[in-house]
Amino acid sequence: MAAPSSSFGKRLQFGSRFLTDPGRVFQHNAWDNVEWSDEQEAVAQQKVRENSEQLVPLEKQVEYETKASKYWNDFYMIHENGFFKDRHWLFTEFPELAPNWPQRQSQKLVSPGVVLQNSSNEGSIDPNQENREDWPCLAETEIPEQMLNTDQNPLHKLHAEGFHLHLEPARKLDDMKITNDFPGSSASFCILEVGCGVGNTVFPVLQTNNDPSLFVYCCDFSSTAVELLKGHPAYDPSRCFAFVHDIAEERLDYPVPEHSLDVVILIFVLSAILPDKMQSAINRLSRLLKPGGLILLRDYGRFDMAQLRFKKGRCLSENFYVRGDGTRVYFFTQDELHGLFTSAGLQKVQNIVDRRLQVNRGKQLTMYRVWIQCKYRKPCLLDKN
Numbered sequence: 001m002a003a004p005s006s007s008f009g010k011r012l013q014f015g016s017r018f019l020t021d022p023g024r025v026f027q028h029n030a031w032d033n034v035e036w037s038d039e040q041e042a043v044a045q046q047k048v049r050e051n052s053e054q055l056v057p058l059e060k061q062v063e064y065e066t067k068a069s070k071y072w073n074d075f076y077m078i079h080e081n082g083f084f085k086d087r088h089w090l091f092t093e094f095p096e097l098a099p100n101w102p103q104r105q106s107q108k109l110v111s112p113g114v115v116l117q118n119s120s121n122e123g124s125i126d127p128n129q130e131n132r133e134d135w136p137c138l139a140e141t142e143i144p145e146q147m148l149n150t151d152q153n154p155l156h157k158l159h160a161e162g163f164h165l166h167l168e169p170a171r172k173l174d175d176m177k178i179t180n181d182f183p184g185s186s187a188s189f190c191i192l193e194v195g196c197g198v199g200n201t202v203f204p205v206l207q208t209n210n211d212p213s214l215f216v217y218c219c220d221f222s223s224t225a226v227e228l229l230k231g232h233p234a235y236d237p238s239r240c241f242a243f244v245h246d247i248a249e250e251r252l253d254y255p256v257p258e259h260s261l262d263v264v265i266l267i268f269v270l271s272a273i274l275p276d277k278m279q280s281a282i283n284r285l286s287r288l289l290k291p292g293g294l295i296l297l298r299d300y301g302r303f304d305m306a307q308l309r310f311k312k313g314r315c316l317s318e319n320f321y322v323r324g325d326g327t328r329v330y331f332f333t334q335d336e337l338h339g340l341f342t343s344a345g346l347q348k349v350q351n352i353v354d355r356r357l358q359v360n361r362g363k364q365l366t367m368y369r370v371w372i373q374c375k376y377r378k379p380c381l382l383d384k385n
């Protein structure tokens, strides 16, 4: 295992703690840019061959597709409480989201709406990113039946207390688009997060980027997630518009016109949709970007620990699996993502693999994570190619 090659230049964003002496592995919680040996790669390939041998029966596959949003709704009903994570890595990896961010380095984000003064790390935000939290590795456990539809469930309580989701009917949004009177139409810097969940990215962006010309759109096909997001105290309709939307559904329009967005964010969401539908989802998002606009993606990479942990019988198709709770996940290669974005007419700005060794020091366990991070740009009118 070695430090990354210097040809990556700015790649140190991913962290700079390198494991040069394997004997020290349990001295920290995580190591950056871990290189895999050929042997380790071969073991991973073998594990994937084994767990892909037996595919989920077709009728179950159809059910996972047609009821996909229901499985995510169930997921958020169960996990609602634990999903506001510390995502300060967001701005080191994607500084485009908050161009003013460096001025606020002495503050540390802990959760939406809460900012702590960072006394111990003055002037920097967790340089070792030891606690970096990506989308949690969802356990392959079933949702306990008794957790659904019970009064203990916080969302059920919310409903019982008369909390209602205010969704704009699609027709009305279309009319607003035509009259140029859609939410955020006067903003000059517009971000859309698709598959936003309960706001792990949206709230830190709103909190950190206080540019008055910023407007943030966000959508998810889980109405439960959107409800939770809109019910959060930090949700501010004058700066943000959350809506229910299925990015895999070709017939559904977005509530913004083409060429209107500066940034589209996809964090651990493309991997959740049927591989056959990924290209058209990216094509539609690409059309929404202004010339020069960016798509930012972070998602699971091939042979991530989560892929290797799947047991036989959970595979839907090559590198696409269903978890015990009915939610699905694909594991990408850099080339596949490059193909999806360039076929949608976008140009590569970044496409890197983040291999990280996470360590559970208490249990003396090592976990090899693989994430891919991409930035692809819509060419400006004057760009050649």
Ligand SMILES: C[S@@+](CC[C@H](N)C(=O)[O-])C[C@H]1O[C@@H](n2cnc3c(N)ncnc32)[C@H](O)[C@@H]1O
Pocket: 068, 072, 135, 194, 195, 196, 197, 198, 199, 200, 201, 219, 220, 221, 222, 225, 245, 246, 247, 248, 249, 266, 267, 268, 269, 272, 273
């Ligand atoms: C792994 S979670 C990530 C959530 C969020 N991006 C984050 O990082 O916290 C995947 C999200 O994608 C959403 N999702 C999955 N398929 C979708 C689709 N076809 N359209 C819109 N959202 C979808 C799920 O409801 C879920 O909120």
